[in-house]
Each structure stands twice: as structure tokens, then as C-alpha cells.
Amino acid sequence: MGKGKKRKQAEALQAAAAAKKAQSSAPIRPARTLTGWRDAEEGMEAEAEAQVPFRNREKVLVTCSRRINFRYRHLMLNLVSLLPHSKKDSKVESKETKAATLNDLIDLRSCSSCLFFECRKAKDLYLWMVKSPGGPSVKFLVNAVHTMEELKLTGNHLKGSRPLLSFSTNFDDSPHWKLLKEMFTQIFGTPKEHRKSKPFHDHVFVFSIVDDHVWFRNYQISVPHNETDKIDKGGLDKMTLIEVGPRFCLNPIKIFGGSFGGPTLYENPFYVSPNQIRALEKKKKASKYVTKVKAKTRRKIHEMENALVPDEFADLWKED
Amino acid sequence: MVNLKVDDITDKEIENEESEPELEPESESEDGEEKPSTEPSKDAIYNSEALLEKLEDIAWPKKIDWTQKLTINHQQAEKIDVNDDLARELAFYTQALDSTRVALSKFEKLGMPFLRPQDYYAEMVKSDSHMLKIKDKLLFEKKKIEEAEERRKMRENKKIAKQVQAEKLREREKRKKDEIESVKKWRKQREREGFVKGEKGNEVFGFEDGEDEVYDKVRKKRPGVAPGDRSGGKNKGKSKARERRDSKFGFGGRKALKKQNTAETTNDFRGFNKGEMGGNKKRKRF
Numbered sequence: 076m077g078k079g080k081k082r083k084q085a086e087a088l089q090a091a092a093a094a095k096k097a098q099s100s101a102p103i104r105p106a107r108t109l110t111g112w113r114d115a116e117e118g119m120e121a122e123a124e125a126q127v128p129f130r131n132r133e134k135v136l137v138t139c140s141r142r143i144n145f146r147y148r149h150l151m152l153n154l155v156s157l158l159p160h161s162k163k164d165s166k167v168e169s170k171e172t173k174a175a176t177l178n179d180l181i182d183l184r185s186c187s188s189c190l191f192f193e194c195r196k197a198k199d200l201y202l203w204m205v206k207s208p209g210g211p212s213v214k215f216l217v218n219a220v221h222t223m224e225e226l227k228l229t230g231n232h233l234k235g236s237r238p239l240l241s242f243s244t245n246f247d248d249s250p251h252w253k254l255l256k257e258m259f260t261q262i263f264g265t266p267k268e269h270r271k272s273k274p275f276h277d278h279v280f281v282f283s284i285v286d287d288h289v290w291f292r293n294y295q296i297s298v299p300h301n302e303t304d305k306i307d308k309g310g311l312d313k314m315t316l317i318e319v320g321p322r323f324c325l326n327p328i329k330i331f332g333g334s335f336g337g338p339t340l341y342e343n344p345f346y347v348s349p350n351q352i353r354a355l356e357k358k359k360k361a362s363k364y365v366t367k368v369k370a371k372t373r374r375k376i377h378e379m380e381n382a383l384v385p386d387e388f389a390d391l392w393k394e395d
Numbered sequence: 396m397v398n399l400k401v402d403d404i405t406d407k408e409i410e411n412e413e414s415e416p417e418l419e420p421e422s423e424s425e426d427g428e429e430k431p432s433t434e435p436s437k438d439a440i441y442n443s444e445a446l447l448e449k450l451e452d453i454a455w456p457k458k459i460d461w462t463q464k465l466t467i468n469h470q471q472a473e474k475i476d477v478n479d480d481l482a483r484e485l486a487f488y489t490q491a492l493d494s495t496r497v498a499l500s501k502f503e504k505l506g507m508p509f510l511r512p513q514d515y516y517a518e519m520v521k522s523d524s525h526m527l528k529i530k531d532k533l534l535f536e537k538k539k540i541e542e543a544e545e546r547r548k549m550r551e552n553k554k555i556a557k558q559v560q561a562e563k564l565r566e567r568e569k570r571k572k573d574e575i576e577s578v579k580k581w582r583k584q585r586e587r588e589g590f591v592k593g594e595k596g597n598e599v600f601g602f603e604d605g606e607d608e609v610y611d612k613v614r615k616k617r618p619g620v621a622p623g624d625r626s627g628g629k630n631k632g633k634s635k636a637r638e639r640r641d642s643k644f645g646f647g648g649r650k651a652l653k654k655q656n657t658a659e660t661t662n663d664f665r666g667f668n669k670g671e672m673g674g675n676k677k678r679k680r681f
């Protein structure tokens with residue numbers, strides 16, 4: 076498997092170099108698939124597929140940084156239980172050389188992608204979604220976290236059953252959303268014949284883009300049924316979805332070309348870091364006092380400049 | 396005005412045509428407060444070529460089975476207001492529901508099992524103890540709602556009952572007054588007519604025919620105090636057990652009264668032994 080990865084990397088570099096040389100006027104580029112090079116002819120492709128049928132070998136490494144909040148830790152544990160093809164690792168020291176350590180870790184555990192939960196100031200959670208060697212990586216800011224332990228989320232489903240993935244069509248609007256959709260499909264979808272996967276499909280993941288954020292929901296499918304592969308006529312109408320959790324909202328910050336670094340491919344123009352928001356709030360509150368003081372001095376100056384005419388009746392009631 | 400700073404401005408190709416559609420002012424749903432500037436940073440990097448390239452790199456082959464991916468696309472309805480929680484959750488729910496319907500129909504066509512049979516027991520993602528907690532919470536909430544409903548109903552009933560009660564009281568007063576009036580009138584009438592005697596030489600009273608239900612009802616509901624009772628009407632009456640014990644073990648006040656020679660005590664044969672088994676059994680007992 077290692078050899079396969081090296082081959083992929085080398086080929087990717089080759090392809091990139093070739094593309095750069097050829098500038099924008101190089102429409103025909105031999106497309107790469109997981110199994111080999113595919114030319115424009117259909118015959119080769121069929122051959123390639125017939126030889127090696129596609130097998131999803133995705134493995135996700137799930138780790139977090141130190142000083143992570145309890146709520147975010149529970150979120151991470153929830154995700155580990157939702158993804159049977161994931162491997163949980165111990166906490167990673169943050170600070171410098173983060174990228175190198177993590178890349179090494181992914182390689183060591185022989186995983187093909189990674190979900191890294193980075194918690195800053197015990198308040199903000201950043202999620203890195205990374206495809207290993209040479210894959211793109213995305214950094215998200217995570218909001219609105221509700222874990223599975225909340226009592227209002229009453230659904231339940233088999234542990235390890237393969238989820239249905241539902242995407243809203245605005246994932247096909249722009250290239251960066253398309254890339255994100257592909258990454259979600261690969262990381263959040265359970266491989267088909269995975270050892271720990273269960274045969275039935277009783278839950279659905281919902282990814283939708285609202286207001287330039289990606290919202291994640293997980294629902295249990297409950298249908299009154301008697302057979303495993305048929306529903307009665309009225310059954311589809313009686314289908315209900317019960318939320319299982321967890322729930323979170325992802326705000327994409329940046330997309331990088333390499334794993335945990337590399338050239339920036341996309342930056343979110345609307346992203347404001349939580350630190351900046353907090354700083355602005357403080358400034359607003361501070362400015363209240365400053366403006367008051369300024370107003371007072373202004374008033375004093377005004378009074379001094381326009382002295383009052385002494386009142387005739389000022390001493391009218393004064394007693395001697 | 397505070398301008399947004401961009402962290403690293405690595406100069407790649409900036410595709411302006413692509414970033415145009417992004418330039419709608421966005422409402423930060425995180426804090427819900429004024430953003431510093433409504434214009435986004437114009438020099439955000441957007442390298443769509445490289446993005447598509449990367450997409451090609453990582454994508455799975457296009458001709459694989461749908462069952463490997465299990466993705467369904469759903470057309471979103473019109474603009475969803477992020478801050479309206481209910482609308483947003485509803486939108487997600489409908490998306491999930493529609494997608495599931497599509498997926499289920501696909502599975503049926505493929506003939507693959509997708510619904511869990513009732514006897515398939517396996518590890519669930521939430522433990523049984525957790526589900527019990529959830530059940531408790533749900534029952535508790537249901538009970539709360541029911542209690543609130545009951546309390547409201549009681550309040551309503553009380554209001555109505557109070558009205559009805561007031562009406563009844565008023566009616567009773569009226570009847571009482573009427574009856575007293577009628578007696579007075581009758582007396583006056585008799586005076587005027589000089590106390591005529593009816594048959595049998597008895598005075599004719601108007602209330603012997605049993606039309607006096609009110610009087611009887613009142614008597615029945617509030618049994619009068621026993622003549623021998625010196626408590627002044629304050630005793631509510633005792634249970635049979637209490638009375639039995641009192642009479643057996645002695646209880647000063649009441650017992651003393653029993654020594655009186657009243658109508659009750661004359662006919663009271665409790666003290667005399669009725670069934671003396673030692674005597675002649677052939678004799679009849681009364």
C-alpha cells in the first residue's frame with residue numbers, strides 16, 4: 076500500500092509539472108484514476124476496472140490538540156463512533172512543527188485521511204480535514220456544537236451502519252464546494268465492505284450549505300416495516316426521521332494544496348476570526364467611556380467660550 | 396472603520412470572475428452583531444484551476460457503483476434564513492426526508508436489504524442506559540404538560556362551579572324568604588277570617604301533604620345534634636370503632652350521660668346479655 080501511495084504522489088507531481096508547463100492551453104491531460112492512467116479511449120478504462128475492481132480503503136485518523144474543551148472532546152468521540160473506518164489517536168502537542176508531526180502520525184497509522192480537532196483558548200474549535208499524502212486540506216471553524224449526549228436528540232441507530240449522504244445541490248455551484256463535497260463523501264462515508272460496518276442503512280447524514288456555512292445533521296430513519304427490502308405502499312409516507320446528533324456548523328477558512336499546509340488554494344473572504352470579533356466587542360465597550368469623557372470636555376469648552384449672561388433674578392430670593 | 400486583514404497574501408492567480416458571486420454581504424450567524432465592514436476582503440485567494448485539479452486527484456473513478464458512495468443530491472428550497480431556527484431545521488429535515496425516499500427507492504430497485512429487521516440486535520451508537528435517560532426525560536415532560544392541562548381544567552371548573560354555587564345559594568335564599576312570606580300571609584289571612592276550624596276540629600295547616608321537600612332535605616343533610624349532647628354542636632361525630640372503645644373502656648363524660656332516664660336509655664338493652672349459652676337451649680330466644 077505504501078508503494079501505491081508513493082506512485083500516486085510521484086504521478087501527481089508529474090501531472091502538476093506537466094500542466095504548469097503547458098499553461099492554460101493544454102486541455103487534454105491524461106486523467107488519473109486510482110487504478111492507473113486513463114487516456115481518452117474507453118477501452119483502456121474498462122480494462123483497468125475489470126482488472127482491479129474499486130475498493131474503498133479509506134481510513135480516517137481522528138485526533139485532537141491538548142487543552143481541548145469537554146464539549147469538543149465529546150464531539151470528537153461521537154464522530155469516532157459514527158465512523159467505523161476511523162482510528163482514534165492520543166492528543167497531539169500543538170505549537171510548531173504541527174504539520175510534520177501530524178503527517179508522520181497519519182503515515183504511521185497508515186491512514187488515508189485525517190480529522191484533526193484543534194481547540195484554541197478552550198473556546199474556539201478548528202477542524203482540519205485532510206487527505207493524506209499530497210491531498211488537499213481544509214481548515215474549518217466549528218460552531219453550534221451539539222453532541223449526541225444531549226437528551227433532546229432522541230434517535231438511535233446501529234453503530235457502524237453505512238450512512239446515506241445527502242448533499243444540497245449548491246455543492247455543485249463552485250469548485251471549492253465541489254472539492255469539499257468529494258472530501259465529505261470520502262471521509263464521512265463508511266466503506267462498503269468494511270469489517271466493522273453493519274449491513275443495514277438506518278441513518279442519513281445531511282450536509283447543506285446555508286449562508287456559506289456547511290451544516291451537518293444526522294437523522295435516524297424509522298419506517299414501519301416487516302421485510303428488510305420492501306416497504307408497504309403507505310410506508311414511505313409514514314417514514315419519520317429522528318435526530319440522533321451530533322450537530323455542528325462548519326465555516327471554511329482556507330483550503331490548502333498539501334496536507335496541513337502547502338499553497339493556499341482558497342480563502343474565505345467573509346471569514347472573521349473569533350479573536351477579532353472579541354477584540355471588536357471589547358473596543359466597542361471601551362469606546363463608550365471614552366466618548367463620554369470626550370463629550371464632557373467638549374461641553375466644558377463650549378460653556379467657557381459662550382459665557383452665560385448673568386441672570387437678573389439670580390439673587391432675588393437670597394436672604395441676607 | 397476597521398479593515399479586515401488577510402493573513403498570507405501569496406500572489407497566485409486571482410480569478411475575479413469566480414469571486415464575484417461571493418461578494419454578498421453575509422450575516423455572521425456566530426455572534427449576531429455588527430461586522431466591522433460589510434465588504435469582504437477583495438484580495439482573498441481563489442484558485443479554481445488548482446481546486447479542480449485537486450478534485451481530479453482525489454476523486455474516485457466516475458464509473459463506480461452508486462452503492463459505494465451512497466450520495467443523494469437534493470435541491471434546496473428558496474433562501475433559508477439562517478437565524479430562524481425552526482425554518483432552518485425544517486429545511487434540513489425535508490432535505491433528509493426527500494433524500495431518504497430517493498435512496499430507498501433505489502435500494503428497492505436493486506433489491507438490496509436496507510431496513511433493519513425487528514429481531515436484529517446489535518450494538519447501537521447510544522447505550523441502553525442513555526436511552527433510558529432519554530425516555531425518563533420524555534415521560535417527565537409529558538407529565539408536566541398533562542399536569543398543567545389538569546390544573547387549567549380545575550381552574551376553569553372551579554370558576555364555573557363557583558358561579559353555579561352562587562346561583563344555588565341565591566335560589567335557596569329566595570325560596571326561604573318566599574316561604575316565610577307565605578306563612579306570614581297565611582297567618583294574616585287566618586286572623587282576618589277569625590281562625591276558622593277545619594274538619595275533625597283540628598287547625599288546618601298547609602304543610603302536611605308532604606310538599607315540604609326543602610325542609611326534609613335540609614333535615615337529612617344536617618342531622619341535628621342529639622338531645623343528650625352537651626358539646627354545643629362542635630363534635631363532628633365519632634367513628635364506630637371509637638364509639639365501641641369509648642363504651643368499653645370508659646370515657647367519663649359520655650358514660651355519665653348514659654345514666655339519665657331518657658327515651659333512648661329506656662329502650663337500650665345493650666347491657667343485658669342476650670345469648671346466654673349456659674341456659675336451656677330449648678327455650679326460645681328473642
